Amino acid sequence: MEYHLNLPADKDEIKKLKIRDVIYVTGKIFTARDEAHHMMLKADKIPFNPSEMALFHCGPLMKKENNKWQVVSAGPTTSSRMEIFEDKFLEKFGTNIIIGKGGMGERTEKALQKFTGVYTAYTGGAGALAADKVEEVLGVYWLEELGMPEAAWIFKVKEFGPLVVAIDSHGKSIYKELKK
Amino acid sequence: MDTVDIEKGIVELIRKAETDLPKDVVESLKKAYEIEEGVAKTQIEAILKNIDLAKKTKRPMCQDTGIQTFFVSVGINFPNINKLKDIIINGVRRGTKEIPLRPNTVDPFTGENHKDNTGDQIPYITWDFVKGSDVHITALPKGGGSENMSKLGMLKPGVGIEGVKDFVVSEMIKAAGNPCPPTVVGVGIGGGADLSLKLGKKALLRPIGKRHEDKKIAKIEEELIKRINDSGIGPMGLGGKTAVLDVHIEKAHRHPASLPVGIAVQCWADRRSHMIIHSDGTWEVK
Numbered sequence: 001m002e003y004h005l006n007l008p009a010d011k012d013e014i015k016k017l018k019i020r021d022v023i024y025v026t027g028k029i030f031t032a033r034d035e036a037h038h039m040m041l042k043a044d045k046i047p048f049n050p051s052e053m054a055l056f057h058c059g060p061l062m063k064k065e066n067n068k069w070q071v072v073s074a075g076p077t078t079s080s081r082m083e084i085f086e087d088k089f090l091e092k093f094g095t096n097i098i099i100g101k102g103g104m105g106e107r108t109e110k111a112l113q114k115f116t117g118v119y120t121a122y123t124g125g126a127g128a129l130a131a132d133k134v135e136e137v138l139g140v141y142w143l144e145e146l147g148m149p150e151a152a153w154i155f156k157v158k159e160f161g162p163l164v165v166a167i168d169s170h171g172k173s174i175y176k177e178l179k180k
Numbered sequence: 181m182d183t184v185d186i187e188k189g190i191v192e193l194i195r196k197a198e199t200d201l202p203k204d205v206v207e208s209l210k211k212a213y214e215i216e217e218g219v220a221k222t223q224i225e226a227i228l229k230n231i232d233l234a235k236k237t238k239r240p241m242c243q244d245t246g247i248q249t250f251f252v253s254v255g256i257n258f259p260n261i262n263k264l265k266d267i268i269i270n271g272v273r274r275g276t277k278e279i280p281l282r283p284n285t286v287d288p289f290t291g292e293n294h295k296d297n298t299g300d301q302i303p304y305i306t307w308d309f310v311k312g313s314d315v316h317i318t319a320l321p322k323g324g325g326s327e328n329m330s331k332l333g334m335l336k337p338g339v340g341i342e343g344v345k346d347f348v349v350s351e352m353i354k355a356a357g358n359p360c361p362p363t364v365v366g367v368g369i370g371g372g373a374d375l376s377l378k379l380g381k382k383a384l385l386r387p388i389g390k391r392h393e394d395k396k397i398a399k400i401e402e403e404l405i406k407r408i409n410d411s412g413i414g415p416m417g418l419g420g421k422t423a424v425l426d427v428h429i430e431k432a433h434r435h436p437a438s439l440p441v442g443i444a445v446q447c448w449a450d451r452r453s454h455m456i457i458h459s460d461g462t463w464e465v466k
Contacts, residue, residue, distance in 0.1 A: 073239055075230075077324075102358040124357075128241055
């Protein structure tokens with residue numbers, strides 16, 4: 001099945017998603033890799049609201065033109081590096097759509113089931129295509145401390161996809177199935 | 181010799197690699213598109229669309245523009261050999277701003293990003309000296325996701341070539357979707373630990389579809405392609421027929437007690453470009 005979702009997606013919309021469905025999302029997404037996960041888990045207060053956005057495992061290539069940030073290339077980074085953080089992250093921030101590549105493990109799988117979320121795969125390396133779906137860069141946090149790839153970037157996206165539902169909220173995972 | 185002009189040539193060399201995938205890679209991805217279906221087809225389709233868009237807009241196809249890696253073959257009669265290293269480093273700095281490239285060099289102790297894609301030992305340059313007066317440079321920007329799936333196996337010689345094959349297949353199955361398949365796998369066999377890995381990386385320079393000239397080795401390459409593809413990992417590890425576009429093997433003689441196997445993995449964005457600098461300082465990028 002193919003779905004076009006506006007973010008934030010509600011619980012019912014997430015629940016109907018099954019592995020191998022393809023979704024396109026419209027709304028706000030934020031990027032977070034290892035360092036941003038670490039920082040956000042430690043912080044008492046976050047300067048934006050992650051629960052209304054999708055989480056994008058991505059370290060984008062950005063450029064500043066006329067004092068405004070633009071996305072040059074922004075495909076997903078390898079999600080398995082975030083496995084050590086993700087269950088706590090989902091619990092703390094209530095994010096229910098993860099966008100990444102390469103898959104995640106059992107801890108995340110269980111957390112997605114518990115907190116009703118999905119992990120979706122965006123084609124790795126398709127950075128130019130992804131950048132094309134970003135309408136606006138809404139902000140950036142921790143750019144000085146973490147540098148361009150590791151900072152948290154907030155993007156407004158339109159029809160961002162195709163995203164393949166690879167782990168759903170019912171405990172099913174494409175990666176787990178293929179391992180057998 | 182106008183060194184600034186050659187620096188601009190280095191920028192074009194990097195730009196070409198980052199924005200325009202070699203024909204052999206594109207053709208091989210198109211073949212994969214033909215045989216895949218379902219989710220796997222959506223992945224190859226997105227890759228092909230992305231390649232097109234990057235080429236048209238002269239933008240890096242992947243946000244991970246890699247660690248800048250160069251293989252330089254210097255003609256010993258080239259007049260300005262002593263300036264080549266600085267030319268390459270300055271070209272990388274210039275390219276970081278002009279193309280642009282993602283700043284990808286981080287100090288392992290402080291975590292500080294050097295912001296211009298240079299740093300200790302980086303760009304990573306491999307030098308080779310040959311007869312003649314031209315300089316040939318091949319750029320191979322190397323992304324982190326695929327590099328993280330590199331493997332070194334110090335196998336027991338008793339396991340033989342069958343053991344080598346099993347090691348490569350099982351490591352690639354373990355890597356699954358992480359290195360952005362369909363990948364190109366370079367396998368270095370023999371030498372010592374470092375040489376086997378180096379040979380693995382050098383093997384990535386060979387065009388897709390080109391077999392090793394030793395027929396026995398060529399046959400092993402074909403067997404490995406089949407076994408890894410038959411695992412069903414598929415594009416992006418989401419299942420399908422194409423997990424590798426090619427497997428290239430290079431070998432060195434080994435110590436009687438050692439059987440080193442170095443695996444270097446390249447994502448589908450098998451970015452390569454080539455530059456020739458002539459002795460009068462003129463250059464061309466292919």
